[in-house]
Amino acid sequence: MVLSKYPLQTIFFALSNPIRIKIYNLCLEKTLNITQISKDIHLSYKSTLHNLKVLEKAGLISKTEKITDKAKEILISSIPLRNKHSPGSVYEKIYDAIMEENKALEKRKRQIK
Numbered sequence: 001m002v003l004s005k006y007p008l009q010t011i012f013f014a015l016s017n018p019i020r021i022k023i024y025n026l027c028l029e030k031t032l033n034i035t036q037i038s039k040d041i042h043l044s045y046k047s048t049l050h051n052l053k054v055l056e057k058a059g060l061i062s063k064t065e066k067i068t069d070k071a072k073e074i075l076i077s078s079i080p081l082r083n084k085h086s087p088g089s090v091y092e093k094i095y096d097a098i099m100e101e102n103k104a105l106e107k108r109k110r111q112i113k
Helices: 007-014 018-029 034-040 045-057 090-112
Strands: 061-067 072-078
Touching: 007 045, 007 090, 018 034, 018 045, 018 061, 018 072, 034 045, 034 072, 045 061
Parallel strands: none
Antiparallel strands: 061 072
């Protein structure tokens, strides 16, 4: 779910960073935990966590918890860029964000008149 007042900008901001694109693509291939991601992209755990939060805020990744006897593990997977008509795709999120911003713009125009 996109949590920003400006969801379209949130998505594009998340995808504007080469590291986040690398993380996104890595998590498309397989579901990984945060430590595995940070090792694969040679980034500190803290920096990886920050970038994952940005991707999550934009709705580009999902987290699931795996609880075992010993610990709780958070697994990360990317939401695939699929056909624009596929429910839950990033295309759908971008389309919805554009439509939402257009409605807000129309509302502001009506208030000005």
